[in-house]
Amino acid sequence: MDILALNCGSSSVKYQLFNWDRRCVVAKGVVERVTIGDSFIVHEVPGRDNYKEHHECPDHRVAIDLIIRTLIHPQQGVVKQMNEISAVGHRVVHGGEKFTCSVPIDATVLDAIRSVQHLAPLHNPPNISGIEAAQSVLPDVPHIAIFDTAFHQTMPAHAYTYPLPYQWYTDYGVRRYGFHGTSHLYVSKRAAIKLGKPLSDCNIITLHIGNGVSHTAIKGGRSMDTSMGLTPLEGAMMGTRCGDIDPAIPPFIMDQEGCTPREIDSILNKKSGLLGITGRFTDRRDVIAEAQKGDERCQLALDVEAYRLKKYIGAYAAALGGVDAVVFTAGVGENAGLIRQKALEGLEFMGIHLDVEKNLKTFSKSGETEITKPDSPVKVFVIPTNEELVFVEDVVAILNGSYTDHMNFAYSFTSPEYKP
Ligand SMILES: Nc1ncnc2c1ncn2[C@@H]1O[C@H](COP(=O)(O)OP(=O)(O)O)[C@@H](O)[C@H]1O
Ligand SMILES: CC(=O)OP(=O)(O)O
Ligand SMILES: [Mg+2]
Numbered sequence: 001m002d003i004l005a006l007n008c009g010s011s012s013v014k015y016q017l018f019n020w021d022r023r024c025v026v027a028k029g030v031v032e033r034v035t036i037g038d039s040f041i042v043h044e045v046p047g048r049d050n051y052k053e054h055h056e057c058p059d060h061r062v063a064i065d066l067i068i069r070t071l072i073h074p075q076q077g078v079v080k081q082m083n084e085i086s087a088v089g090h091r092v093v094h095g096g097e098k099f100t101c102s103v104p105i106d107a108t109v110l111d112a113i114r115s116v117q118h119l120a121p122l123h124n125p126p127n128i129s130g131i132e133a134a135q136s137v138l139p140d141v142p143h144i145a146i147f148d149t150a151f152h153q154t155m156p157a158h159a160y161t162y163p164l165p166y167q168w169y170t171d172y173g174v175r176r177y178g179f180h181g182t183s184h185l186y187v188s189k190r191a192a193i194k195l196g197k198p199l200s201d202c203n204i205i206t207l208h209i210g211n212g213v214s215h216t217a218i219k220g221g222r223s224m225d226t227s228m229g230l231t232p233l234e235g236a237m238m239g240t241r242c243g244d245i246d247p248a249i250p251p252f253i254m255d256q257e258g259c260t261p262r263e264i265d266s267i268l269n270k271k272s273g274l275l276g277i278t279g280r281f282t283d284r285r286d287v288i289a290e291a292q293k294g295d296e297r298c299q300l301a302l303d304v305e306a307y308r309l310k311k312y313i314g315a316y317a318a319a320l321g322g323v324d325a326v327v328f329t330a331g332v333g334e335n336a337g338l339i340r341q342k343a344l345e346g347l348e349f350m351g352i353h354l355d356v357e358k359n360l361k362t363f364s365k366s367g368e369t370e371i372t373k374p375d376s377p378v379k380v381f382v383i384p385t386n387e388e389l390v391f392v393e394d395v396v397a398i399l400n401g402s403y404t405d406h407m408n409f410a411y412s413f414t415s416p417e418y419k420p
Helices: 060-071 107-115 124-139 148-152 166-172 182-197 247-258 261-270 273-278 283-290 296-320 330-335 337-344 356-360 385-400
Strands: 002-007 013-019 026-032 041-043 051-054 085-092 144-147 205-211 212-221 222-226 325-329 379-382
Touching: 002 060, 002 124, 002 144, 002 385, 013 060, 013 385, 026 060, 041 060, 041 385, 051 060, 051 212, 060 124, 085 385, 124 247, 144 385, 148 182, 148 222, 182 205, 182 212, 182 222, 182 325, 182 379, 182 385, 205 296, 205 330, 212 296, 222 296, 247 325, 273 283, 273 296, 283 296, 283 337, 296 337, 330 337, 337 356, 337 379
Parallel strands: 002 085, 085 144, 205 325, 325 379
Antiparallel strands: 002 013, 013 026, 026 041, 041 051, 205 212, 212 222
């Protein structure tokens, strides 16, 4: 049984074709720089050289078409016809309070996903395009939605309630939801294995730092707090999103510059964060390279990002009442040793003793790596995330009728045989 997992992020579409019977990846890849320009696909098939093709992807639909064309290509492809694929698992970023677990997609589910798309304007629209594009190519197979928000539905009311008029929650669902749930779920389960303790005994802080950035405080495998809120705009500073700011700033700027709520929302989502401070870059590779050449605004952007990361580590250690491990994951978390080092500097008082040299040598391709010194009371791990594998596991469980809920399904990536 081959399952296709599609993960439409704000600037990339990742995919995995997974053979469940052999528990192996048949092909995986990513279309990067979607909507940014200079987009390209990198297609990996075990045992073959990677295939790279430049192809402009001004939107996510073009990216899905490119993926499908590559999967069935006579040379680069891995399947003869699309109907060899049994089911598709789709990442859906915002599920509101309606979706606490993964579900098969029908017209009602698609309408419900559309009804919350204003809460994730950079994400649900590409997620929906991905679903529609895949449904048109594969009309006869089940399509399953896996929600970023589902994992965080365990947050207690004191963590998800805003200090705002309570009717905004009851009337409009204004509360904190949290995102990147499949990533936080995956890396926390892998971290418990690295700690050699049952997840039920672990306090873990997971830092997902990609284009979007979110942090989660996880106690006994359950999300107790997370940095993103009603929308993926709250929390950490991101590529183009501001994260936590004084809520008085938007009306102040609207008065000063005469802009509309929609315009200010677009600036906070698309022109802030690293792009806002540097004026030029969202990609941390560019920001780091320019800072090293002496660009002060790029240096400032890195300083702000690292300082805010450190504040969340401190806050979540307090929220959890102590911490066993801190995990860095996603594009930046896995690859930017410099940002990890700056975020962890000065945290020896709470038992974090970084192995500076090892940290700077650790990248995604290093695999799961401990970057603290052997005697560090609190461990720090770099754990490459695998959101797509969580999608595949949920799809299979739903297809074979064993799915109970998003938290309790017996994920095979926690078994001793699993090789990340
Ligand atoms: N070697 C690297 N050094 C620093 N940052 C990197 C590196 N490789 C990737 N990144 C960062 O990872 C980001 C993408 O992360 P990813 O998790 O794939 O994002 P998303 O899923 O949100 O599209 C890029 O914008 C880039 O800033
Ligand atoms: C929710 C979110 O920010 O997702 P991404 O990191 O893929 O942009
Ligand atoms: Mg992502």
